[in-house]
Amino acid sequence: MQPYCESLTAYKRLKTLEVKVGDLLLGNYHPIRVQTMTTTDTMDTIATVEQSVRCIEAGAELIRITAPSKHEADNLKAIKDELRKRGYHTPLVADIHFTPNAAEIAARIVEKVRVNPGNYVDKKKFEFIEYTDSEYREEIERIRDRFTPLVRICKEYGTAMRIGTNHGSLSDRIMSRYGDTPMGMVESAMEFLRIARAESFHNIVLSMKSSNPLVMVQAYRLLVQQMNAEFKACYPLHLGVTEAGDGEDGRIKSAIGIGSLLEDGIGDTIRVSLTEDPEFEIPVCQDLVKRFDGKESHQPIKEILQVPYDPFQYQRRKTHAISNIGDKHVPVVVADFMKAETIVPADLRSIGYSYDEGTDKWTISDAAADYIYTGKKMVDFALPGTLKVICNFNTWLQANDKEKYYPLFQDAEFAKFKERSQGINFLSVDADTPAAYDVLMGTIDQTIVFCVWSSNVRSMPSVRRYIMELMNRGISNPVILAVESHQESIDEQLIHFSTETGGVLLDGMGDGVWLMNDPSRIHNVKMKGRTYLETKNNHQFLNNTSFSILQASRNRISKTEYISCPSCGRTLFDLQETTARIRSVTHHLKGVKIAIMGCIVNGPGEMADADFGYVGSGPGKVTLYKGKEVVKRAVDSHVAVDELIQLLKQSEVWIEP
Ligand code: SF4
Numbered sequence: 001m002q003p004y005c006e007s008l009t010a011y012k013r014l015k016t017l018e019v020k021v022g023d024l025l026l027g028n029y030h031p032i033r034v035q036t037m038t039t040t041d042t043m044d045t046i047a048t049v050e051q052s053v054r055c056i057e058a059g060a061e062l063i064r065i066t067a068p069s070k071h072e073a074d075n076l077k078a079i080k081d082e083l084r085k086r087g088y089h090t091p092l093v094a095d096i097h098f099t100p101n102a103a104e105i106a107a108r109i110v111e112k113v114r115v116n117p118g119n120y121v122d123k124k125k126f127e128f129i130e131y132t133d134s135e136y137r138e139e140i141e142r143i144r145d146r147f148t149p150l151v152r153i154c155k156e157y158g159t160a161m162r163i164g165t166n167h168g169s170l171s172d173r174i175m176s177r178y179g180d181t182p183m184g185m186v187e188s189a190m191e192f193l194r195i196a197r198a199e200s201f202h203n204i205v206l207s208m209k210s211s212n213p214l215v216m217v218q219a220y221r222l223l224v225q226q227m228n229a230e231f232k233a234c235y236p237l238h239l240g241v242t243e244a245g246d247g248e249d250g251r252i253k254s255a256i257g258i259g260s261l262l263e264d265g266i267g268d269t270i271r272v273s274l275t276e277d278p279e280f281e282i283p284v285c286q287d288l289v290k291r292f293d294g295k296e297s298h299q300p301i302k303e304i305l306q307v308p309y310d311p312f313q314y315q316r317r318k319t320h321a322i323s324n325i326g327d328k329h330v331p332v333v334v335a336d337f338m339k340a341e342t343i344v345p346a347d348l349r350s351i352g353y354s355y356d357e358g359t360d361k362w363t364i365s366d367a368a369a370d371y372i373y374t375g376k377k378m379v380d381f382a383l384p385g386t387l388k389v390i391c392n393f394n395t396w397l398q399a400n401d402k403e404k405y406y407p408l409f410q411d412a413e414f415a416k417f418k419e420r421s422q423g424i425n426f427l428s429v430d431a432d433t434p435a436a437y438d439v440l441m442g443t444i445d446q447t448i449v450f451c452v453w454s455s456n457v458r459s460m461p462s463v464r465r466y467i468m469e470l471m472n473r474g475i476s477n478p479v480i481l482a483v484e485s486h487q488e489s490i491d492e493q494l495i496h497f498s499t500e501t502g503g504v505l506l507d508g509m510g511d512g513v514w515l516m517n518d519p520s521r522i523h524n525v526k527m528k529g530r531t532y533l534e535t536k537n538n539h540q541f542l543n544n545t546s547f548s549i550l551q552a553s554r555n556r557i558s559k560t561e562y563i564s565c566p567s568c569g570r571t572l573f574d575l576q577e578t579t580a581r582i583r584s585v586t587h588h589l590k591g592v593k594i595a596i597m598g599c600i601v602n603g604p605g606e607m608a609d610a611d612f613g614y615v616g617s618g619p620g621k622v623t624l625y626k627g628k629e630v631v632k633r634a635v636d637s638h639v640a641v642d643e644l645i646q647l648l649k650q651s652e653v654w655i656e657p
Contacts, residue, residue, distance in 0.1 A: 022091035027236030167210030169605035213257035259499030326478030338375035571598030572616030
């Protein structure tokens with residue numbers, strides 16, 4: 001076994017214990033279950049039932065409902081009864097924060113309760129407290145006293161439990177001892193798990209969510225390692241990226257985090273948290289899960305004996321710079337124009353360059369591609385200074401400007417040709433062929449940038465395996481991750497690109513991305529009652545996706561970052577509408593992280609590392625935050641977006657659009 005999964009090369013689900021949630025079995029190689037959470041007021045029985053029905057009809061196998069107080073916990077009975085009356089037997093999960101009393105009621109009614117160890121009995125007031133070891137032990141005993149009754153109720157009623165840690169809501173005690181780290185997240189869950197195990201209660205699922213996919217992936221890996229070390233067994237894992245947002249960004253962030261773990265066989269149930277109606281989360285979950293159907297029969301990938309990096313701690317692979325690729329340079333984006341019959345200046349608008357004929361000048365956006373691949377074509381107009389061309393070797397031979405044009409070789413071909421670029425030589429290798437490994441024999445030309453792809457159905461592990469081989473051989477040439485999608489919808493393509501590249505980028509590998517597809521295969525339609533994302537310009541879609549993946553994996557920041565909660569029964573305003581409004585006025589603030597959270601109870605804790613927060617604090621009221629600090633309380637929601645802009649101006653991060 002590898003440090004955190006069965007294998008990095010052969011697809012194998014991680015063996016976990018079996019958990020029973022009503023009639024649904026989870027873990028122990030059962031299918032990966034998909035789930036979501038309602039956004040209605042839990043006291044509104046009919047609205048919650050109807051939304052649950054929509055989610056169940058879409059394919060949800062578990063429905064989570066918030067129970068902030070005893071009232072809502074009691075009302076779960078009415079919701080459950082109504083659902084059963086209508087013929088729906090999908091297990092229900094009560095979502096608990098802060099209130100043990102509500103949990104103890106809910107555990108007698110629904111099939112599963114979720115507790116957050118950061119705020120169940122423990123405190124979250126953003127205080128730093130120094131604990132001696134004995135004080136720390138006393139705190140854990142206090143938690144044991146308060147948590148054990150819930151464990152006993154779950155045991156008595158056959159109710160399952162999720163111990164769900166959130167990166168943003170670790171308790172002050174955990175933060176004081178472990179900081180805001182994946183280890184803190186793991187220990188927070190392990191403390192509760194040890195208490196439950198001491199009661200011989202094992203009907204438990206765990207989660208380690210964060211809005212940052214990097215933190216989330218490391219925390220899950222570490223949790224697997226810790227459970228194996230301490231218990232010689234793993235409890236099933238519920239995967240999710242919190243506050244992922246909406247649209248493309250929400251899907252990309254979720255796929256990078258969830259998809260990377262699923263690739264390594266980790267994960268027994270998933271929830272994709274989107275700031276959209278919950279039934280729309282289900283198709284995204286299904287698209288993620290179905291990628292793994294039949295993956296066991298992939299072409300074999302040679303096992304890797306030495307893992308040359310620390311999978312629990314991010315460190316970018318050390319490479320040497322070749323022009324603007326590798327070393328400390330942000331990963332580059334390659335726009336693929338091979339299939340375009342012609343290329344005219346207006347085409348470059350879709351990859352971030354706008355040409356003004358009057359001034360004969362290019363305007364370059366923050367998300368402008370660095371290279372354009374033209375195949376056999378030359379470009380017959382003056383390109384913007386920051387854009388360079390990759391073309392096939394024979395085309396490159398004819399190019400006059402060798403500072404602007406660079407050749408692309410196909411693996412073994414490189415050795416055959418004597419003529420080469422003095423600057424960069426791009427070398428395309430299929431990581432699954434012997435030829436890819438043959439090119440590593442002998443001395444490696446320092447000007448080679450590897451463009452690594454894979455024809456295997458398990459492309460990410462093949463590419464990762466190849467880069468590990470480079471590392472083990474001490475080869476420091478940069479690598480561009482080349483990924484092709486044959487999926488038919490934009491949603492599936494987003495998930496494919498994000499999983500294939502994100503999984504490698506999170507391990508610090510990859511100095512660029514090069515995404516390709518066949519636009520004629522994409523169905524820009526709504527079908528089977530599902531809402532698909534749509535796109536009109538394929539180059540723009542691929543370019544935006546590349547930059548969004550680099551941003552979500554924290555490799556290259558090119559736009560504003562939004563951390564918006566999915567909303568739930570606690571939400572105090574229309575989150576989708578408010579997020580869209582805030583996005584429309586702040587989308588140009590590159591690198592600024594803005595959180596939009598539905599309630600003051602969990603919002604401030606869960607907005608993680610946001611620079612600014614817009615948090616619902618009462619009906620029609622919003623509280624504005626700068627970091628973790630309250631700046632304006634109870635702002636009328638009609639003027640709250642203007643007040644947020646004022647705050648951004650005072651904080652000197654505002655620029656005029
Ligand atoms: S932050 Fe959002 S999702 Fe979380 S409890 Fe509050 S309203 Fe619900």
